[in-house]
Amino acid sequence: MTIHTTTLDGTSPPLPLSPTLARALTAIGTIGALISTFVAWTWTTSFPGNLTVTGYPGGLQLITLTGAVLTTVYLIVGYGIRGLRWLAPAGTSGPVLYLALGTLGTTWYTLLAITVDLGGLANLEPGGYIAAATTLIAVIGALGLPTDSATDPRPSPNAPGPPSWYRLRRALASVPPQRAKPLPVWAEILAIAIAFGIGLYLFTYGIDTEYAELFLGYLILTSFGFAALNSAGLIARLTALTTKHHNIALAAAFVAAACFPFTQDNDTYTSVGAYILIFATVALGLNVVVGLAGLLDLGYVAFLGVGAYAAALVSGSPESSIGVHFPFWAAMLTGAAASLVFGVLIGAPTLRLRGDYLAIVTLGFGEIFRISMLNLNGTTGPDVTNGSMGIPNVPSLKIFGFDFGENHNILGYPIGPFGNYYLLMLLVTAFVVLVFRRAAESRIGRAWVAIREDETAATAMGINGFRLKLLAFALGATLAGLAGTVQAHVTTTVTPEQYQFAGPVPPNSAFLLAAVILGGMGTLSGPIIGAALLYLIPAKLDFMADYQLLLFGLALILLMRFRPEGLVADRRKQLEFHETGQLDVPDQDRLPGQGIGITKAEA
Amino acid sequence: MTTTSLTKTDDHSTPILAATGVTMRFGGLTAVRAVDLTVRPGEIVGLIGPNGAGKTTFFNCLTGLYVPTEGRVAYQGTVLPPKPHLVTQAGIARTFQNIRLFANMTVLENVLVGRHTRTKEGLASALLRLPSFRRAEQASKERSMELLEFTGLATKCDHLARNLPYGEQRKLEIARALASEPGLLLLDEPTAGMNPQETRATEELVLAVRDQGTAVLVIEHDMRFIFRLCDRVAVLVQGEKLIEGTSETVQADERVIAAYLGTPFEGAPGSDEVAEVEAAEAHQHTAQTEDGQ
Numbered sequence: 041m042t043i044h045t046t047t048l049d050g051t052s053p054p055l056p057l058s059p060t061l062a063r064a065l066t067a068i069g070t071i072g073a074l075i076s077t078f079v080a081w082t083w084t085t086s087f088p089g090n091l092t093v094t095g096y097p098g099g100l101q102l103i104t105l106t107g108a109v110l111t112t113v114y115l116i117v118g119y120g121i122r123g124l125r126w127l128a129p130a131g132t133s134g135p136v137l138y139l140a141l142g143t144l145g146t147t148w149y150t151l152l153a154i155t156v157d158l159g160g161l162a163n164l165e166p167g168g169y170i171a172a173a174t175t176l177i178a179v180i181g182a183l184g185l186p187t188d189s190a191t192d193p194r195p196s197p198n199a200p201g202p203p204s205w206y207r208l209r210r211a212l213a214s215v216p217p218q219r220a221k222p223l224p225v226w227a228e229i230l231a232i233a234i235a236f237g238i239g240l241y242l243f244t245y246g247i248d249t250e251y252a253e254l255f256l257g258y259l260i261l262t263s264f265g266f267a268a269l270n271s272a273g274l275i276a277r278l279t280a281l282t283t284k285h286h287n288i289a290l291a292a293a294f295v296a297a298a299c300f301p302f303t304q305d306n307d308t309y310t311s312v313g314a315y316i317l318i319f320a321t322v323a324l325g326l327n328v329v330v331g332l333a334g335l336l337d338l339g340y341v342a343f344l345g346v347g348a349y350a351a352a353l354v355s356g357s358p359e360s361s362i363g364v365h366f367p368f369w370a371a372m373l374t375g376a377a378a379s380l381v382f383g384v385l386i387g388a389p390t391l392r393l394r395g396d397y398l399a400i401v402t403l404g405f406g407e408i409f410r411i412s413m414l415n416l417n418g419t420t421g422p423d424v425t426n427g428s429m430g431i432p433n434v435p436s437l438k439i440f441g442f443d444f445g446e447n448h449n450i451l452g453y454p455i456g457p458f459g460n461y462y463l464l465m466l467l468v469t470a471f472v473v474l475v476f477r478r479a480a481e482s483r484i485g486r487a488w489v490a491i492r493e494d495e496t497a498a499t500a501m502g503i504n505g506f507r508l509k510l511l512a513f514a515l516g517a518t519l520a521g522l523a524g525t526v527q528a529h530v531t532t533t534v535t536p537e538q539y540q541f542a543g544p545v546p547p548n549s550a551f552l553l554a555a556v557i558l559g560g561m562g563t564l565s566g567p568i569i570g571a572a573l574l575y576l577i578p579a580k581l582d583f584m585a586d587y588q589l590l591l592f593g594l595a596l597i598l599l600m601r602f603r604p605e606g607l608v609a610d611r612r613k614q615l616e617f618h619e620t621g622q623l624d625v626p627d628q629d630r631l632p633g634q635g636i637g638i639t640k641a642e643a
Numbered sequence: 644m645t646t647t648s649l650t651k652t653d654d655h656s657t658p659i660l661a662a663t664g665v666t667m668r669f670g671g672l673t674a675v676r677a678v679d680l681t682v683r684p685g686e687i688v689g690l691i692g693p694n695g696a697g698k699t700t701f702f703n704c705l706t707g708l709y710v711p712t713e714g715r716v717a718y719q720g721t722v723l724p725p726k727p728h729l730v731t732q733a734g735i736a737r738t739f740q741n742i743r744l745f746a747n748m749t750v751l752e753n754v755l756v757g758r759h760t761r762t763k764e765g766l767a768s769a770l771l772r773l774p775s776f777r778r779a780e781q782a783s784k785e786r787s788m789e790l791l792e793f794t795g796l797a798t799k800c801d802h803l804a805r806n807l808p809y810g811e812q813r814k815l816e817i818a819r820a821l822a823s824e825p826g827l828l829l830l831d832e833p834t835a836g837m838n839p840q841e842t843r844a845t846e847e848l849v850l851a852v853r854d855q856g857t858a859v860l861v862i863e864h865d866m867r868f869i870f871r872l873c874d875r876v877a878v879l880v881q882g883e884k885l886i887e888g889t890s891e892t893v894q895a896d897e898r899v900i901a902a903y904l905g906t907p908f909e910g911a912p913g914s915d916e917v918a919e920v921e922a923a924e925a926h927q928h929t930a931q932t933e934d935g936q
């Protein structure tokens with residue numbers, strides 16, 4: 041009897057509706073929302089994206105339309121139609137709920153934005169009211185759909201809070217997907233290629249959004265859409281595929297990224313892409329230090345600065361205090377070597393410290409670098425860096441006669457200067473990715489992770505803690521220095537203000553660390569995704585510039601509360617695919633990194 | 644009972660471990676006071692004593708985690724520097740009383756980390772992925788898998804260490820320590836928290852380790868375990884070595900009994916042992932003290 045009730049409780053949805061009614065409501069709501077996007081939502085074109093036309097959707101209506109279409113797809117999959125089940129190996133109720141919520145979110149946000157921008161509800165046309173009502177009906181219906189799995193151990197019914205809250209959490213919890221039928225290899229590779237193609241399309245769409253409202257609507261729907269795919273089990277499937285064919289997945293990601301400048305007809309957004317790549321590469325370098333070796337470095341951006349200054353000084357800039365002009369390969373080596381030396385010089389005395397002390401000392405050194413660059417201006421110190429003026433007019437790169445500062449036609453597509461630098465930076469990123477992966481999957485990488493996990497035990501296993509930490513520090517510094525040499529040419533001016541601890545424009549030490557933590561420490565893709573988000577969101581939502589750091593802090597707190605492992609989870613995701621079900625240990629998240637049953641004093 | 648013959652033949656060879664006058668003070672507290680201890684090749688030596696006697700601290704002094712206030716530790720005749728990684732490199736490996744695995748690494752990776760000192764592929768070789776790197780990596784994996792077979796964990800090589808049950812975590816610590824190919828293995832309460840079957844399996848494991856030529860020094864509260872396995876037993880009380888000798892000698896010693904009765908064990912198995920020791924005492928009265936050196 042007790043078992044019976046628990047089982048019932050397990051699948052019972054947050055809202056007690058009959059499954060048929062719930063499906064009908066969701067369908068009516070979704071189709072209503074779909075139709076409403078063809079009707080005018082407002083009367084004036086002063087809201088960007090022209091939502092006044094009856095007959096076809098425009099602007100933000102397209103986002104609502106996409107949400108509604110995706111919800112419909114998952115509703116149809118829910119009827120168990122053959123040939124579509126692969127879309128939802130872990131069940132359809134979760135995805136439908138997430139998509140309905142995403143559609144509701146983006147629609148209501150649009151209507152709210154119209155009301156606020158144009159000053160009052162009077163600016164909404166009936167179409168707007170219909171959209172609001174139908175998306176709400178769809179969510180109500182989706183809340184009544186039977187929850188996907190009754191066997192999922194989390195969250196437990198004993199969790200605090202009212203039962204409906206618990207049922208809602210269950211409905212939103214991700215369920216492990218059923219085991220995949222083995223596909224032929226070509227199909228798996230095709231799936232990876234398609235996934236990266238979609239990824240490129242989504243990224244390009246986001247970067248190309250012309251006004252902040254559209255970007256926010258896009259962001260709401262993509263977040264919920266991602267959660268829906270995760271809840272459908274597709275993300276887990278894709279992770280399994282990319283793990284299995286990791287070289288192919290890396291190549292696909294690289295090709296997709298290389299395609300980006302070809303999708304752009306001018307340089308406006310390509311520059312954003314180039315800056316994202318610089319930021320992401322440096323974040324990946326920091327991931328060696330923080331993610332693998334577990335050394336909290338709060339002054340990491342200084343190494344980027346060392347590389348950039350070194351490259352700028354030898355670039356042949358008329359303002360450089362050294363009147364030399366190195367070829368770029370030599371400039372890169374100079375920048376990387378300078379960073380390496382600086383890294384060893386800082387690391388050697390500080391790496392004997394552990395934890396908080398190291399963080400404080402690296403923070404100090406980061407600031408010392410910036411202030412030194414300010415003071416080497418000829419009045420407060422020797423004239424090397426022009427102080428706060430920095431080194432301007434870093435000339436554009438020329439490699440084998442290819443001038444990066446000019447427009448080129450590559451394969452019939454016009455590529456501007458930023459596009460050129462984007463492609464060059466992509467090569468550097470690929471190099472750093474390669475270094476990161478090879479280092480991580482080696483004896484040295486394992487020793488770093490061992491130090492991160494338990495330094496005392498690591499030294500007792502024969503690892504020379506200090507030497508390996510210094511190696512991680514030096515490698516991280518070198519990679520950042522390498523990125524810095526390209527950065528000097530992209531920004532054309534190198535000033536001390538670019539290398540602060542915290543500031544509104546990434547990369548700075550705080551944002552770099554945030555990218556690593558938000559993306560997922562110790563992972564390859566995590567810091568890259570984290571960096572892309574942390575660059576793109578502030579760049580697109582410039583109207584919030586005043587609140588940016590506040591929102592950033594808030595987002596970090598929420599993330600650490602609800603997903604402390606970051607967006608990309610390290611290893612666990614892979615391990616979930618073991619048949620043994622070893623992850624049945626309940627509530628892992630609550631047992632941070634500790635062995636069980638420690639009762640006695642420290643060894 | 645197990646290896647008297649072996650011990651005798653090796654009596655005159657260089658001891659594998661010779662600790663002389665090891666003293667460890669923490670401020671006013673002297674946790675270990677002038678302890679001498681020798682372990683000869685092929686021996687299993689037990690170290691017992693009430694909680695807080697300084698056994699773990701002594702281990703930490705041996706392995707370089709603590710720098711002893713006085714005294715020195717020699718491995719196969721050479722004095723060891725108090726640096727943990729050099730001690731491991733020299734050939735002493737250890738496990739921890741409170742399990743210290745690399746929780747977020749897999750079982751196999753934990754053992755691979757244990758092989759750190761016996762491999763030498765550096766960063767350059769890892770980045771270039773030369774054939775020598777692949778070969779060394781392959782050899783390390785094979786050796787580690789052998790150790791996992793040996794400890795019975797091979798089927799779980801892909802699991803995260805944190806997800807292993809408690810008894811298997813202790814076994815994994817032993818496998819990880821063995822990966823450094825030690826001449827001497829230090830075990831700090833290897834059966835703590837284990838059920839009788841697991842304890843029995845651990846006994847077999849320790850015997851097998853010794854049979855492969857590794858000497859063992861083991862701290863343990865389970866007297867049945869100690870007296871079945873150990874060729875010699877040393878008793879530490881309040882930081883001082885009270886007595887050292889064969890199981891029989893130690894079991895019979897009045898001061899050992901007093902020490903244990905004075906500071907009773909935590910938990911059920913302890914009180915059993917006290918009763919056992921008391922029973923033994925009723926039969927025998929000869930007490931024999933022996934110095935390590």
Ligand SMILES: Nc1ncnc2c1ncn2[C@@H]1O[C@H](COP(=O)(O)OP(=O)(O)O)[C@@H](O)[C@H]1O
Nearest residue numbers: 641669674692693694695696697698699700701
């Ligand atoms: N790092 C330390 N600092 C201060 N006191 C310590 C430290 N380590 C151990 N001690 C003390 O040394 C004594 C012996 O402890 P320990 O070696 O853990 O005992 P055992 O392993 O025999 O139970 C205890 O009183 C303990 O509190």
Ligand SMILES: [Mg+2]
Nearest residue numbers: 698699700740
């Ligand atoms: Mg102890």
